[in-house]
Amino acid sequence: MAEIISPMAGVVAEVKVNPGDKVEPGQELFIIESMKMMIPLEADKGGVVKEVKVGVGDFVNEGDVVVVLED
Amino acid sequence: MSEKKTKGQILWELKEKIKQMGPERHKKRIKEQGKLLCRERLQLLLDPEPIVEDGILANCLAEELPADGVVTVLGKINGRDVCVMANDFSVKAGSWGPRTVEKIIRIQETAMRLRIPMIYLVDSAGLRITDQIYCFPGRRHAGRIFHLQALMSGMVPQICLLSGPSAAGGAYIPTFCDVIICVDKFGAMYLGSPRMAEVTIGEKVTIEEMGGARLHCEVSGVGDVFVTSEEEGIQKIKDYLSYFPQHCFEKPPVAEPKEPEKDPAELEKIIPENQNVPFDMYEVIWRIIDAGSWFEMKALWAKEIITGFARINGKPVGIIANQPKVKGGVLFVDSADKACRFIRLCDAFNIPILFLMDVPGFMIGSAVEREGILRHGCKMLYAVSEATVPKISVVVRKAYGAGLYAMCGPSHEPDACIALPTALVAVMGPEAAVNAVFYNEIQAIQDPKERFKFVKEKQDEYREQVDIYKLANDLVIDDMVPAWELRSELIKRFAFYENKPGELRYPKKHGVMQV
Structure with a gap:
């Protein structure tokens, strides 16, 4: 199991995965709007999405878990 | 007929024996771990000739302490003079005694005197605690190694290949260098070992978690270059040096110009x-x-x-x-x-x-x-x-x-x-600037469409104000x-x-x- 964390504080602009999806390393999972930039958040490893913890419009802080992946 | 050995032969044989490094059992263990021996590293790093070694006879009267666990040489890398200090892990786990410390200090002083790069091949368990009063607290003891590193900093390049442990005070050798090349799985540095951490603060962690190559290159930022083998690390030392002058009063070396890899x-x-x-x-x-x-x-x-x-x-x-x-x-x-x-x-x-x-x-x-x-x-x-x-x-x-x-x-x-x-050069981007300047006006507009239109207009005006041609026009x-x-x-x-x-x-x- 791997937790994907937000690299910086910002607001979730787009969620690109759903629970059950298979993701590859490097795949874009989220777009976070921060500092007026659209910042993609990529999976650092592959797996199956177990849980998506935030939705569009939510504020996330640096270090918050946004997605949980299963191997 | 047995001839008596000459004094020269006796000396030659002793030096040859010292070059064989520590006891076979230790060398075997190092090889089994997949590490290189101290003098193998030097062979890969330096041009075959010329090499001069100082202090090879350090502690030669003691059993099983060849060169006292550190090799210090002057040699060349692609024709350029360098000083090298290399810990020998086959000799008491590369630990430092009084002569080890003196040898390290002397090769540093040589690098300063000759103004040539100083390379540290680090693989050492640290100070021999039994010898501490002869090599820890004094003027020419271990502290001076770090003192000299600080003084040399910015004068000659200081490069570290971390291919083994580097614990406690010893971890400052890599950290004082301009660049630390860390070998995955072998290189590690920390102030307190996992064993020490468990005893003194009750924390249980592995060496990797405490101060492995990955930790320092990805998390702490102490490491500079992550490599997966010692051979790769040694090549990195050569690559790094190719961008650097011998000392701070020289210009960096020039190479054959090449076209970019991409158009x-x-x-x-x-x-x-x-x-x-x-x-x-x-x-x-x-x-x-x-x-x-x-x-x-x-x-x-x-x-x-x-x-x-x-x-x-x-x-x-x-x-x-x-x-x-x-x-x-x-x-x-x-x-x-x-x-x-x-x-x-x-x-x-x-x-x-x-x-x-x-x-x-x-x-x-x-x-x-x-x-x-x-x-x-x-x-x-x-x-x-x-x-x-x-x-x-x-x-x-x-x-x-x-x-x-x-x-x-x-x-x-x-x-x-x-x-x-x-x-686009500005105090802030158009979105943030318009929000900051027109906050009250934007809040006062009830109709979302009207509000969007207003913001869009103001953003476009802002973009025009900071247009790059304006900045060129004003010689910014x-x-x-x-x-x-x-x-x-x-x-x-x-x-x-x-x-x-x-x-x-x-x-x-x-x-x-x-x-």
């Missing part, structure tokens, strides 16, 4: 005009630098800023580039740290600096304030101001707020600040070039600036830089 004509397609869309800054770098010339520092840490050595038309250049693909290229405490150290490294050894800007500014928010973003940002700005090497800053795309200053904008005395036509920037001309422009400019003596500075001992 500079493609640059315009790579840089998106929409400021809010990320792109990969490496794709710009590959179209500016000579093919095959890239030595990246701290590639796995604070990736929102890229720092690395390259050659442009054969001449070494240090590149600092924002990476919009990671964290939007925003500057954080670690990115400022990384950039500051790199700027000072370039400046110490006369390596010109190229800044490639696409920076939305420093990160804001309570989290980074608590981490001291002001202190760290200050440090980066400070380093930029201090650097007297040729400096060119290029506004590739956005340069907002103090990001412009930190990336050597016009106020920070670049030899030139040039912009691409995609550039020195020139503007199409992206495809960037490389040839840089070649010409760096050539004009290369004999720059460095700006006048107020006489003083030293500044009081934030750290």
Whole structure:
């Protein structure tokens, strides 16, 4: 199991995965709007999405878990 | 008939025996772990001849302590003189006794006297506690190694290959170096070993978690280069040196110019005009630098800023580039740290600096304030101001707020600040600026459509106010070039600036830089 964390504080602009999806390393999972930039958040490893913890419009802080992946 | 050995033969045989290093059982264990032996490393690192070794007879009257666990030599790397200190793990786990320490100090003094690079091949368990009063507290004891490292810093390059442990005080040898090349699974450094941590603070961790190569290259930022084998690490030492002069009063060596690996004509397609869309800054770098010339520092840490050595038309250049693909290229405490150290490294050894800007500014928010973003940002700005090497800053795309200053904008005395036509220089981006200036007006508009229209209008006005041609018109920037001309422009400019003596500075001992 791997937790994907937000690299910086910002607001979730787009969620690109759903629970059950298979993701590859490097795949874009989220777009976070921060500092007026659209910042993609990529999976650092592959797996199956177990849980998506935030939705569009939510504020996330640096270090918050946004997605949980299963191997 | 048995002939009596001559004195010369006896000496020769003793030295040959010492060159066999520690006991066979220890050497066997090292080989089983997949590590190189101390003198094998030296063989891979240095030209075969000439090599001179000092202190090979250190502790030769003791059993099983050949060279007292450290080899110190003068040798050559691709024809260039270097001093090397190499711990021998087959001799009492590379631990330090009084003679070991004296040998390390002497080779450092040699490097200072001759003004040649100092290389440390680190693989040591640390001080022999039983000998401590002879090698820990005194004037020419272990502390002096670090004292000399501080004095040598910026005078001659100091390079560390970390292929084994480096514990407690010993961990300062790598940390004092300009560059630490860490070998995965073998290299480790920490102030307190896992065993010590368990006893004194009750923490249970592995060596890897405490101070492994990956930890230091990805998390702590102490490591500079992550390698997966010692052979690769030794090659990295040679690559690194190819960008550096022998000492701080020389210019860096020039190589055969090469065309970039990728076509500079493609640059315009790579840089998106929409400021809010990320792109990969490496794709710009590959179209500016000579093919095959890239030595990246701290590639796995604070990736929102890229720092690395390259050659442009054969001449070494240090590149600092924002990476919009990671964290939007925003500057954080670690990115400022990384950039500051790199700027000072370039400046110490006369390596010109190229800044490639696409920076939305420093990160804001309570989290980074608590981490001291002001202190760290200050440090980066400070380093930029201090650097007297040729400096060119290029506004590739956005340069907002103090990001412009930190990336050597016009106020920070670049030899030139040039912009691409995609550039946008401003205190802040249009979205943030309009929100800040017209906050009350925007809030007062009830109809969402009307509100959107108002904001859009104001943003467009703002964009017009800070249009890059306006800045060129007012001489804020020195020139503007199409992206495809960037490389040839840089070649010409760096050539004009290369004999720059460095700006006048107020006489003083030293500044009081934030750290």
